[in-house]
Amino acid sequence: MAKKILIVDDEYDPRTYLEVLFQENGYETETADDGDVAMVKVKEFSPDLITLDIIMPSETGVKFYRNLMKDDKLAKTPVIICSGVTRYKELFARDHKTMPKPFAFIEKPIDKKLLLDKVKEAIG
Secondary structure (H helix, E strand, O other), rough: OOEEEEOOOOOOOHHHHHHHHHHHOOOOOEEEEEEEHHHHHHHHHHOOOEEEOOOOOOOHHHHHHHHHHOOOOHHHEEEEEEEEEOOOHHHHHHHHHOOOOOOEEEOOOOOOHHHHHHHHHHHE
């Protein structure tokens, strides 16, 4: 059975790129275009891993991540932050005392080999 990845990104092109990349590498995918939709999908889809953009309308990636970490069951899901906003890496590093750090932080434009290596490291 294929491992499942939830892709959370408000931009169509990066979301589609990741969806195709993961599917071509044997993963099952689901997508969400903001944090509100992602929280519903995480409960329905039960992903093995989440890729998460930071800057999104409605609910930001940071708020989604905090809500995810508050749920004991969902907090075990590895999260890879994929963002072009590097200052958020420092925010997560600073907030690690109040919430666990994400599994990885990958800057956009995404290095597909690095991303796939991190995914394989996290879930196989």
